[in-house]
Structure formats: C-alpha cells, structure tokens
Amino acid sequence: MEKILTQNIDKPNSQDIKVYLDGGGYKALEKALSMKPEEVIAEVQKSGLVGRGGAAFPVGLKWSFTRREHTEPKFIICNADEGEPGTFKDRIILKNDPHLFLEALIIGGYAIGASQGFVYIRGEYYREIEVVEKAVEQAKEKGYLGDNILGSGFSFTIQVYKGAGAYVCGEETALIESMEGNRGAPDCRPPFPAQSGFLGKPTAVNNVETLANITAIITKGGDWYSKIGSPDSPGPKLFCLSGQVNKPGVYELPLGITLRELIENYGGGVRGEFKAVLPGGVSSSLLTDLNVKLDYKSVAKAGSMLGSAAVIVINKDTSIIDVAKNTVEFFAHESCGKCSICREGTRRGREILSRFANGGGRAEELDLMLELGEVMYDTACCGLGQAAMNVPVSAITLFRDEFDQKVRK
C-alpha cells in the first residue's frame, strides 16, 4: 500500500520544510485555497475520514458544524496531547513530518473560517515541541502562515501550546479548559466545541493523525481516499503495536486488516502464548479473538473499541488481574477528580483489584465491579470515566476463573 501518513518519515531531515516542499508539500494548501471552503469540506466528507484520536467522529461533519456557526472568531486546534498508554503514533508525525499536519491545520482553518490555529502538544514531548515550533517558523517564513497566504486573501497563524502532563487534557473540552488557563477538567457536552469551544467560540479540534490524512484527500480527492481500506471506515491507520509481540512499533496499514494479520505479519508474532489483546489501548475492552477486523465497526461489534488503535498484546504469562489493576491505577491517577462517579469509582475499583492481585479478593466484589463499570459508563462526564472500567469488566467477563482463584480463602 502507498504510504500516506508515514510517506516522508524515512527521508533524511524529513522535518525540514525544504524536504517537505521537495516532496510536493504545501501543494494541497495551494489547491485548497483555490477551492471554496465548502468544497474543501465536501471533499473531506466524501473521503469518509473519521477522527483518529479515539472517538472516530466524521471529520467533514465536524468541520461543517463549525463552519455553519455564525459566531466569530472561530478556532481550530490540533490535538497533539497524545497520552493514551500504548499510543505513540502522533509522536512520529510530530517529530518527523510536522508540516504534514501543519499544512492540514491551515487547510482546516480555511475550511471552517478560522484565522487562528493552535497545536496543543503533550508537555513531555520536549523534542517534538521544538520540531513543531521550528516548523511553524519555517512555514511563516515561506508565506504559508501569516497574512494573505499565497495571495489568496486568507490569513492564518498557528500558536503552539504545551500541555502540563495531564492525560485528561487530551479530551477536547478539558484541552480547551486548559488552554483557557482553567483546571484541566472536561466540560459538559452539549454544547460541543463546534458551537462553543475555545473562549466560547466555535472550535474544531482534530487529532494529529487525523489531520495527516487531509493533504492526500485534497490532492487526490475524497473518492480516491474512500476506496482505501474498509468501506465502513476508509483510509490508512497508524497501529501502535506493543506488549508481548516480537516487533513492536508503529505500522501504517489500511483499516480492516485483522488482529492476526497485524500481529503475525507485521509484529513478528506473539512473544509467548497469546492470551488477550487490547485493540484500542487501556480504554478499550479485552478481546481474545484474533480474527476481529481492525476497523471501527468491527471492533465495536466484537465488544471493544478501536480508539486510537493502540494494540497491546498480552500473553499467558501475564496475570489478567494485574493488567486490570494497572489500568485502573492509571485512570485513578489521571481522573480529573471532578465527577464523583469517576473519582470515587476508580478509587474503589483500584482497591478491589488490589485485593484480588494480592490473593485477598472478595467474591461478591466481582459483580460489584461489573455494576460499577456500567454505572461509570452511564454517568461519567467524559470518555475517561466512561471507559475506565472497560479493562477490568472485560477481564472479569473473559477470565473469571483467574479472579475466582484469587478470592480470599
């Protein structure tokens, strides 16, 4: 398959604008600026591209919602606060091909009618922050940012904003709160950022990888793009393969390949004997069927979610209780603490799983965990709380025996 997202990363000095321009960079912007904003959005809608940050919302639709708002100014934010455990896909673009998504961010700004864009980068991505800041400078120097870009009359600037280390700030409303100088806690939706986002203005928030698809869609057309991968969820995807596999790493592959293909053909097979896999990081549910196709619908149908496609492989030497406990510890640590259900639910979930991990589990608390998972899904404000119990709930459902063995005698 022709690489789209990782097309440039192996070139020497790939982060430099000269290399990017030599490879045909910023031609998509030129083309987009010759189109009407509505035509740009229509092309993206035609492509069938959905957000790659985890929520899989159709990008064209998000842009059209933001475009049709009458409030000015509007903003577009690139969400580069990559923090889901097992996810390290945006990082390779940020570090190696920053212009690929910056170009798309400018196109997105043009499409929705924004003249100010932001890149919100995870604070720990020190090197990537430098690269992106430099890339913004280069784009400015070359006239791709600033006033009257390429004589089109469209003006656009990009500001880089550093996160301060909170996982939850990758959730778009928390990200916006954080940018506004508030506590990084998710806000209620509706209203969605498309109506009321940064500073209460219409705002589109798009993930790095999502944006990295845009230039190809503009250059080659939405129809062309929509034929890549699975008809339900077209396009390439960066799969972050980690855990007990022989060749962990980031793989650009069309959506719709099976877990088995990914792990065996690309990941060099499971290290040890296969037990389970998390297809979408620690927010997703465990799967044991390697024949599941890795596209949004198929994974959901199998009872999990593709999320950011952080595929974490677990072998039989690993205690599933430890896996569950570690994930809940992560969420307990990263919960913003605002919703009582998430704060207290992760607190008690962690304690219950610790008891099992130490061989002192209480039998009646297994069903309590399942109920807790359902109530957290039902009532938590944001995705963190809604998904925090997915791993333990699926672990209890799939590997109840393991838990039963750890019940206090």
Added chain:
Amino acid sequence: MFTLTINGEKVTIPEGTTIMDAAKQVYINIPHLCYLEGLEPGYHCRICGVEIEGEPRLAPSCVRQISEGMKVHTNTARVRRARRMIVELLLANHSIDCPTCERNQVCELQKLAFELGVKEVRFDGEKPSYELDETSPAIIRDPNKCVLCGRCVRVCHDVQTVSVIGFVNRGLETMVSTFMENGLGNVECTNCGQCIHVCPVGAITEKSAIDEVWAVIANPEKHVVVQEAPAIRAALGEEFGLPAGTLVTGKMHAALKRLGFDAVFDTNFTADLTIMEEGSELVKRVKEGGVLPQITSCSPGWIKFMEHFYPDLIPNVSTCKSPQQMFGSLVKTYYSEKAGVDPRKIVSVSVMPCTAKKFEAQRPEMSDSGFRDVDYVLTTRELARMIKEAGIDFASLPDEPASELMGFYSGAGTIFGATGGVMEAALRTAYKLVTGKELEKVDIEPVRGLDGVKTATVNVDGLEVKVAVTHGLGNARKVLDEIRAGKSPYHFIEIMACPGGCVGGGGQPISFDLALRDTRGKVLYNEDRALPYRRSHDNPSIKKVYQDYLKEPLGKESHHLLHTKYTKRERV
C-alpha cells in the same frame, strides 16, 4: 417552545429549560447534590442523571437542556441504580459521624442516602484523613466530610467574586483548598460564610464559641452580657420549627435570660446609635466637601473585602464601627459605669447572623473600652443549639423585653438586618439632621427588596441625595468600580456582604434560598411598622446615652469609642 415527554407525560416548555426544571412541571423533583438553585450548575455529582431515549448514557438533568420530541425517563431501574451507587461511593469516602456532626439532619447527603434507599455501602477501603483548616477565626473546613460538589467554590467565585477557594490536586487527591493550601485565615477570605450555606454536608462550619460562652456563664466571677443583631429575631424561630417569617424578638430575649446571661440587651440599640453617628458623618461630608460617596461600614465581610480588593476606597468608608462593636465598647464603659460592675468582670457576648463578626471582634483595634470590646461571638445557629441543649421550649416561651439601657430600639434599628435597611434608617435621621424637620414618609420602598443594586434619590432641603444599596459582594463590585472610575453619582452607598443582607448572613439557619431571605427581611420591616419609634434619633435610650455619656455625635467620646480605622490588606 419545545414539547417533550417526561415519564410519558407531555410537557410544553420554553427552549433553554433544563430537564431538571422541566421535570418540576410534571411534579418530579430529580434528586441531586451538586446542583443548587441560585448557582450555576456544576454537574460534578452525576446524581441527577436521567435516561433519554436514543442516547447511550444518562444525561445530567441539571445542565442538559430540553429539545423537541425528547423522551425523558427519570425513574427507571438504570437511573435508580446509578443514583444509589454514586451515593454509596460518596458515603464510602465520607467520615460518617452523623450523630456528632454539626449538620446532622440538615445534611443533603444524609437525606439523599435515606430517600434513595441506600441501605448499605458496598464499598469500603481507605477513608480520607486530611487536616482540618482551622486557620480562620470564623470558619472551619473539614475536607474529610467534603463531597467535592463545588458549591462553595461557585458561591465564592461566582456570587461573592472573592475566589479564595478552588479545587486543588487531581483525581483521588482532589480537594477544595485555598491558595498554596495556606488556609482560609491566610487568604482574602472575607469570612462571609456563604460557603457554609451552600455546603450540602458538614464540611464547612463556623468556629464555635459555645463552650467558651457556657464556661463564662457558669463562672460566678463573670458578669455576662449579651447583645443580638437585628437579623436574629427574623430567623431564629426556623430552628425550632416555627414558620419562616415568624418574628421572635420576645422569645429570643426570654431564652437568653433563661440561658443564664446576666444582662440581656439588644444590638438594635447600637444600630440606632450607628445611625446617629453615620448620619452625622454623611451630613458633615456633604456640607464640608468630604470624600463622597460615603459607604456603610456595618458589614465586616464587606470591610475585609474592601481592605483586600479596594483599599484605595478606604477614605469613602464610614469611620463608624459596626453596631456590634459600638455595643462592645459601650458595654465595658457606659454600662459598667451605670450598673456599677467592674469592666474586668464583664464578658461581652454577641449573637450575630454572621460569621465575619467573629473576625471583626478579634480585630486588634477593637479594644477602645480598654478591654476586648466583644469577647465572644455566637451565630444564630449556635444560639439555637445552646437553647436546645438547655432544654428550653423555645416555641412556647413568653415574650420578654431586653433591658432598657442598651436594649430599647427604634424601627430604624431593626431594619438593619435587611438589605437597604441601613440606608433607609440613615435617611430618616439624616433628613432631620439637615432640615431640622422630620421625614414624613419613613418607608423608603425603592431601597427594599432583592435587586442586586437598588438606587433612589431623596430630596433633602433642595439637595437631591442620590443613594445606592447593594448586597452580595459580586454586586458590590459594580458600584465600587464606578467609584474607582470617578463615575459614581452617589452620595451614600450601603454595602452588605451577604445576598439579602444580614438576614442571609453566614451564621443564619442553613439556607441559600433568596426567597426565604426576603421573607426574613419582611419580618423586620413589619416589626419596624409596629414599633412606637421609627427613627433612631427618637429612641429615648439613644437620647439618654448622648445626654449622660457620649455628649454628641462625632464628639470626642464618640470618636474614641464608636469610630475606627481600616487597614490595607495584602492580596495573596
């Protein structure tokens, strides 16, 4: 207008209404904890979740607005399960010490647990063990009881615009705290105590002086004197099951006598005295070209707010002490002399609707009598607890008067407890001071009621005196910023820190309901109408204190005992 169904019942209601409000139309009160009328929704607690057909999750009804054709269910198994589990989780992390908790039976968590049928808490484990914040002379915060509903944060930030408390830390360590966890006593807290009213549990309480007061009452060496602020009589009855709006002046005095106080007086007396001094001060400023507008100084929450946030306006603030402190300096001088009691033996206790009064009494300058002018400050709630502890059947008590010397008051004194009351009382007397004639129509309606900023113009001998009245510190900022900008048209401004004035003070029976505060205020206006004297300068006890002791308003003795100064305070 949108039409939707709630539990199958059709409702047509304006766009923008929340599901929680819409549900009231079909006689459903959706259980909630972090939502409180009068504050923006916080949607922290998630208890108010309801099912909406076609949506994957429950929606928080306090914030989710209705839409056309919505089908809402407020009482499904799924909804009930979620509510119960959230309450269970909150209880699991709460120090369940209900019998000894100050908010026992006035606790929303307790009520929710009972009403939602939470019969057991299936979660257990670590309980919080935070240190109490006891840095403030007025308010104690107990993070171990806090349910992190954020209501205190919102009232402090949104209503009072003081913003000294906020959420700190993250996740399991989340707590409400002050800047750098320095404690309420070391930040710009005004001690207004509105956070106590909005707290659903016992996490914020006044610093109690009950035990100290019992001890001095029991000490035969001590002569314990008590004063009660105007607003007490408008609310104390609520603590004993009397209907809101019951005036209990006589029962209050009767109860205080039975608690063992040696002399029962009334702050309303010094409210009248305040009017004599403050009215004279206003007339002087107007006549002599002094700094205007003059701003009232009775509300210690407002005073501390001013000292932190508007110290440049110190020259505008009346130098008059508050009625509590005027009383305090007179009790150990004037009363001591009249009664022949050694001031060293006198213990001066006040009952206030206010938590900030505890701070005010401790201000170092409040010792003009040569002693601490006010030794102990009790809130309305503390007094109610003492009456209950003593087994006094408050509701059945006969009406008894306070002692005349410092207990007789005019209607002008009693309306101090309602927003606009000080202004109205001051105008009644200032008119006389300027014109030598009595203001015929003493009811000055435009300054009454609950509007955030009320204004009026009163013709005093040809001079159009412009006045403004605000209550709640957020409202106060509006008129203060006008002064700062040099655009204030007013001669005289009344500012009360608490919404509704003193009847809504931080020491009153727990409630953040503005309608109730209005009801309490009306009680005082009714008392005013029924009293023989309605102007402070007509009060015979006031005439006597000037005749026998103070000589004249703004005179040497008055200046020494009844006036004070203010301090610019740091911003942290």
